[in-house]
Amino acid sequence: MVIIASNFKTNHTRASTKEFISFVNEYLNNEKDVEVMVFPTATSLDNYKINSNLTIGAQNAYCVNSGSFTGEIGTQQLDEFGIKTILIGHSERRHILGESQEEIAKKYAFYKELGYKIVYCIGEPLEVKEQGLEATLEYIYEQFVGIDTTYADLVLAYEPVWAIGTGVTATNEDIKSVHSAIKSKINKPLLYGGSVKVDNVAQICSLDGVDGALIGTASWVKEDFVQILKNIKGL
Numbered sequence: 637m638v639i640i641a642s643n644f645k646t647n648h649t650r651a652s653t654k655e656f657i658s659f660v661n662e663y664l665n666n667e668k669d670v671e672v673m674v675f676p677t678a679t680s681l682d683n684y685k686i687n688s689n690l691t692i693g694a695q696n697a698y699c700v701n702s703g704s705f706t707g708e709i710g711t712q713q714l715d716e717f718g719i720k721t722i723l724i725g726h727s728e729r730r731h732i733l734g735e736s737q738e739e740i741a742k743k744y745a746f747y748k749e750l751g752y753k754i755v756y757c758i759g760e761p762l763e764v765k766e767q768g769l770e771a772t773l774e775y776i777y778e779q780f781v782g783i784d785t786t787y788a789d790l791v792l793a794y795e796p797v798w799a800i801g802t803g804v805t806a807t808n809e810d811i812k813s814v815h816s817a818i819k820s821k822i823n824k825p826l827l828y829g830g831s832v833k834v835d836n837v838a839q840i841c842s843l844d845g846v847d848g849a850l851i852g853t854a855s856w857v858k859e860d861f862v863q864i865l866k867n868i869k870g871l
């Protein structure tokens with residue numbers, strides 16, 4: 637089954653998130669062939685009424701139940717809304733917020749232990765891509781240090797940093813070569829992310845080794861997101 641995930645990043649309010657979720661839930665009521673995840677901001681997590689293949693996840697949380705970690709949320713806050721899905725290792729957390737591989741691995745182990753579904757992101761910056769496939773894969777494999785890739789509820793997302801939010805999608809060849817290399821080592825669903833759009837989502841999701849897409853910018857308008865879901869119908 638194709639997996640499509642929407643990463644809201646720092647977008648949408650509580651009100652617009654609610655509208656988005658009920659709009660998507662309604663569409664998915666009659667659409668069983670796709671698994672959809674939406675990652676709203678922490679302030680927009682809530683007890684949404686969902687009766688479809690739609691799961692709400694957290695973009696980030698600290699590896700703690702509760703405590704003194706100013707600005708963070710833990711599982712006490714996630715449990716309030718029954719959140720059991722989390723995004724870990726997103727490039728913006730690695731490169732803008734400065735999360736180290738060690739911190740990411742600690743977070744991964746914590747949420748794995750609690751049985752969360754984990755969407756784990758990997759991807760190389762432009763200067764690494766420019767050194768070729770071997771360097772790219774070497775960089776990506778470093779992002780698996782400390783990560784138990786045999787974990788049952790793991791979904792991977794390959795998101796080249798240079799393609800995220802830039803409008804520059806990786807080429808089919810880039811996607812295929814990285815995906816097949818990762819897939820030869822790790823037998824888990826593998827999403828592609830990085831400037832996936834309404835118009836290219838079907839073509840990307842039909843590539844060998846691509847099990848779905850993690851989408852930022854193009855997913856934030858609810859009608860566009862539902863169009864994305866319509867476009868991958870039947871894959």
Ligand code: PGA
Nearest residue numbers: 800801830831851852853
């Ligand atoms: P983008 O973001 O679709 O805006 O490139 C993807 C992501 O960061 O998950």
